[in-house]
Amino acid sequence: MRLSTVILPVRRWNKGGCDEWLRAERLGFHTAYTYDHLSWKTFRDGPWFGAVPTLTAAAAATERIRLGTLVTSPNFRHPVTLAKELITLDDVSGGRITLGIGAGGNGFDATTLLKAGEEAWTPRERADRFAEFVPLLDRLLTEDAVTHDGTFYAANGARTIPGCVQRPRLPFAIAATGPRGMKLAAHHGQAWVTTGDPKLWETGTPDQSLEALRGQMEKLGDACEAVGRDVDELDKILLTGFTPDRPLASFDAFVDFAGKHFALGFTEIVIHTPIPDSLFAADNEVFERIASEGLAQLSGQPDTH
Template identity: 45%
Template sequence: MRAGIVILTEDRWWSGEPKWRNAEEFGFDHAWTYDHLSWRSLADGPWFSALPTLTAAAMVTEVIQLGTFVATPNYRHPVPFMRELITLDDISDGRLLLGLGAGVSEGGAGDRAILGETDWQPRELAERFEEFVEALDGALIKDNYSFDGTYFRMSGSRNLPGSVQQPRMPFAIAANGPRSLRVAARYGQGWITTGWPSDDNEQWWRGVAELSERFDRALDDADRDPARVRRYLSLDAGPVYSLSSVDTFTDAAQRARKLGFTDIVVHWPRATDPYCGREAVLERIAEEVLAEVQEL
């Protein structure tokens, strides 16, 4: 099992840089950041852009994979986004993981509200996302690519020199609903789930198990080999913060592995909610149990 950590883009670089360095030194396999214009309860505080932050992180790390958790079509068009991704994949020497999502969460709704676009319905969000992923996949893989959709269009989009990872960087697609699960099964080299919202920990884990079974069926319908698609579980989407203690983290990792997840993702502890915790616990996890969890 691989382990990853999310580092929010709320710190000036002099303060944020050590976290990215430490994520690699601690032994995490991947490090992520949110791709939003602002985010939930932190909207009134400092917030920096995801892709420049990941580019800076690539310059101070060597082996850890770097990713968006997750990028959405709420304020992006596939063509300029494709160019930014190819650039970031080049600068990181092929370490980019592209997390993609429909933007149906509260964070996505906040992005749309900032842009004055508040009337998108769930069906339209799902349709836009499906079209966005198809168009982005084509633009990254094929040079001189054209696409004529309902929401996105491009004509003769050039992608030279292409990404370092071929045919493109891996897509890790966040999906809980039926339509997005089909998109993940068709285009994803990875699937990300947050489970269904619940204040009851056991109920949340039951929901995660049910979603995993639904993704199995989506893979079968898409004629995809399950062994070729990684499964990422965002542990902190549940009601218990995964870094509350060493035992909490270890138990959550073991439960995720039993459900077939290949990857878990936690969040760097903050002084206040959300993800309120102590860096001392993170350091203990890195020193005492992270290597054991990765051997699960």
């Protein structure tokens, strides 16, 4: 059972940005993640910094906490250059990096690099690209030299020496809800990530959300069984903030939420570090109490975050 946080890259490093990562470590979170986007929804017209430089700075500033993306996608990444950055980041951090990775959506950075008149990728094309992206990135992080001539990506003798500090490579936390993504998680993931069923976010109920998540868990189990893998080998990560629940509304609300979702089989819950006047606004005192005491309050469960 673990508790982690997401720190959105919206503050200048020397004007409070660094302090957020230091606080996450001080509070004892297992991992501090950040989004890997060019911009994101309501933050589009405000400050938004790059994920990899931010994580590099965080790696230099912290000592123990794990760090990662939640999530990176092919929307504006190429496996070869991403692999080089990840190997460097894993080295700077001393082996504390987790790559959260997903197929990407249709948000702002899905179209930022398109030429005028060029159509955005369809969900099927995003899935097709992801199906090639993940295995190629796996090879790039585990082999010294890789040549690949695929439908979407090429690598011509790409060198990735010396590889990751973590062996055989840094862990992948693969975000997926559909069958193709679940298959990738079963094949290549050390963890699986979900945000729940997006159709329930605004109009569903917490009970409906739990049932949807239970169904996703069953699909993950089926995908693992199909490739001969024990589903218990994968961590199950829930990124909160996108279900009908409001776990940061109060300390008791979090304890109730966490208890139900850990019972469902999740091994890690991720909460957003509060940002005033935004979707992720929350009481900082409640947030810090959750970080410090939340897991210990779950009956019969040790505080291992």
